[in-house]
Amino acid sequence: MIYTIRHSTIYDYNDPISQCYNIAHVLPRDTARQSCLWTQLEINPQPNSHTARVDYFGNNCNHFNIEYSHKRLEVTARSRVKVAPPIQSLNLDFGVTCAQARENMNRSSEDMLDALEFLYPSTLVPPLEEVKAYAAESFAPGRPLLSAVEELNQRIYTDFKYDPDATEVSTPLQTVMNERHGVCQDFAHLGVACLRSQGFAARYISGYLETLPPPGKEKLVGSDATHAWFAVYSPGEGWFEFDPTNNITAGEQHITTAWGRDYSDVTPLQGVVFGAGKQQLTVQVDVLRTG
């Protein structure tokens, strides 16, 4: 499947901003099942400096500074991405058991180096006893790891209510646990937290999910949104992606922008501004099938 994606972020400020220094994670990366055919980043007003680089986790990341007065910042990422159907078999009831996986995580080897980054608590995924207890139910030692994760994915979907009004992006995990509702970011963080609490490496993935209009209707411009899910590492088997918001494994409709230990590693747009006053944020996403 080939998608054409537009992701624009607009900040409107009540009072002028004299300078801003930013980092953007809005251009999709290459992954095992996805390749970026074309990307373009448009920044208004014109930045004084702008550099693109690949960050520590292999994501496309853009640094730009605007060093003169402005009242509006508009960052638009456009890309064409080819996504292959998932290679993994849907039968997850075979393979490495939880006990084996956990033990293998303790073994140091070169290819484990990357996975280790995702094994420990991080900024938005603190260690919580409550999470550990919640997760434990699914991870019996003799059970195949992926089957356990599939169950976890389903439990999050069932036990937690999807409620777009419930949280802002930075909802602490504790609050999500207490209130049992949240948005996709929260569920992804929760999945990551559960897995790490059990001794497995887990990534937070940010990206997009293609949505289809109701039958017979035209797709509306700007109707899509950013999405988030998680991936687990099974030693010897690799990474497997799960989407707890939709109770599915990630498939051809999941387009990856970036991954990290949690949202704070892959925030779409973040930075420092010099200026006072209020700001208004508008985000628009379009994901269109173009081939």
Add this chain to the structure above:
Amino acid sequence: MNTSLKTSVPLGYPGVSADCWDEVYSRDGEIRENWKYLLDSLQNLGPAELDERAAKVGQILRDEGATYNIYQETPASQTWQLDPIPTVLGSEEWNRVEAGLRERAELLDLILKDLYGPRELLKHNVIPARLIICHQGFLRSCQGIKLPTEQQLIFHSADMVRTAAGELQVLADRTQAPSGVGYALENRNVMARVFPSLFRDSHVHRLSIFFLKIRSALAAIAPSGDRPNIVVLTPGSLNETWFEHAYMANYLGYPLVQGNDLTVRDGYVWLKTLSGLSRVDVILRRVDDYFCDPVELKNSSQLGVPGLLHVVRGGRVSIANPIGAGVIENTGLLRYLPAAAQHFLGRDLRLNSVKTWWCGDRADCKWVLENLPTLVLKSIHRGSNYIRVFGPEQSKKELDFWHAEILKYPERYAAQSYVEPSRTPAWQNSQLTPLPTIFRSFAVAAENSYSLLPGGLTRVGKTADSRLISGQFGSLSKDTWVIASEPERQISLMAAKAPEQSADDTSVDLPSRVVENIYWMGRYAERTESSLRYLRTVFVQLNARDQLPPAAIPLLLHAVTRLTSTWPGFTTANSSLMTNPERELQAVIVDTARHGSVANCLESMLRSAYQVRDLLSLDTQRIINNIRDQLDELRRSFASEMSSAPEEELVHIITSMLALAGLFHESMVHGTGWSFMEIGRRLERATQTTALLRAVLVEVPADSPSAVMLPPLLSSLESSMTYQRRYHGQMNVANGLEIVLLDRNNPRSMIYQLEALSAQVSKLPGSATRSVLSKENRLLLDAKSSLQLADLNVLAAVNKDSRKREALDQLTARMSNILIECNKTLSALYFEKTMLPSTFGYSDGDEGK
């Protein structure tokens, strides 16, 4: 050890009998060779003389403003503590230790490069990846960033302790922004002054060459060619080692800057100076790496420079030590240094670390849990949650707590054997007392290896059983003498100053923050002086009531409040204040919490002075110290009943303030900084005089002669004598106003202030290039002509109905507005508008990224 065996007991030094090394006595009770000359000399001086020298050491440190700020204590700064007895290292041992430290720094450099580069050590499991990944000093955004030189680690310090067997071992490495080398230099300077002949004859290795090496090392990492601009980045005056930052900046000849003084523009880092932006090539940082850039590192940091790391990444500014170097300040790493040495160097290290275990290793963890009561448990990361737990001091309950904590987060902890530190003699209660000792070394990158400071910073615990030996816990420091086999040539940076620094007039490059502090220092000094003068006058008047009619007293006291802005003060309806004003007057003088009080102004002045301490002369420091003491003295004497002549108590401070003013005039280069000081002073004096005129002369008290307030006004403005001489005591307000407003020869007249202001303002950077008269000059011109056009008799005339001098009221109101406007204009033009950055898109957490 049996002390009776000793041949002699110098200055009552008992030596130690415990299981630790005695730096002075050998096992058989003999004085070690390296100590003989020193101890002989000290003994010849005798206890009384040593007491005196010790006092002199303290005096010099205090005069030079050497402080070490201790957190969570008020007053925050405390004089740096230096014991007059140096510690001694022999040439032979030093050579060994030096070689070991050099090798250690080389190894750490290789590790640092590897961790942010190819990560061979992790791939081959020489160092467990978890140890690095779980360390908050591992800054992922620094991956791949390199200085242009081969070496990445520019500064290295090691804290060392000598074991009972006499072996120096490393307790910890400092690789961020190691502090202490400035203190070591200050210690040396003080010792060389207090013990000139002893120092001269002891053939001690000189320290100054090390600072030349620091300069070369910093010049070498500059991104491009010649004459790099180098600055010292400090977190500011609240930092514990602020004194050292200012001292080092001064000694090395680099501007001392804070994060807000720097800005990222067009892909480079710039220093914001009065004359515009000046590009910075190299930053010697004393800010911890994680705080250096709110965009990529700690989002809430106000100490850094937004966008800095990305400029570093682009190779357009170099920072020493590089951001990210904190990753090797990892307690657990000590456990793996021998393996890393084998990996890189193919040999064992010459200098051992104290035996260390990392709890992230299963076997180590098991051992640590079993032996916790005898070990020292430490976090691997020296951040805000850093812990150091002495096993032997823990209760069963505490041990259980740590046991559980280790099991929960094994990767976060390491443990070390507890080494009882060796003992060095320190001068306490007029005798030599053995105290536990640790030693910090300083190395700087040079010629593909490292140069060591031939000496170091020795610190001793407060008491014989002090376990924590750190400035934060009130330890004493010592000069460290490495005895050379023959005398050395003397080199001082003061003589050969800054060849590699650009030769521009440095005063032009003053950061605007510094200039603002100088300006406010001038203003507060003047405000303090004016308040004190008026208060003195008030006391004199109150104690000689026959001079003023009772109806004038409220006016006299109201003026206190109006002049100092200590509202509501005497202006409240409370009439008892008029009959018993002492308490309120006391508060106006010594209550620091009262905004506008003398003490409050003085504190503000001292705070501004502290911010620019690197620009103040030694004599200035001394006077500032006196002022501090006098303020304390004043507080003490005013705490009880007010004395019979309270005005006398104010005289000392007034005198010191005058000395300060004199020094600024006579010993500060009349450059841009001085101009701002002068502008501050003149503007404040004009403001105060205007306020005083309004407060005492506009209204005429009932049943009093119309010139009744003229004498207090003149005396407060130091103009009584002039008036007496000129007008032979005839009290006439118009005459008084002439002296106070228009006399060009009276350094306290309004016209004098305005002319001095015009002169300075037109000297400021940028002023000459503007073709139209600048706003501040226009304001001053306006003020001057208003004064000159005024008719003195009209100003002095009293309106019969209102009993007010209406024209004077209008003129002073106008003056007051102009002066306020003038301050605003200058601030807007020259002072950095401290607009604080705010972050967006970040998450609450502040863990390392």
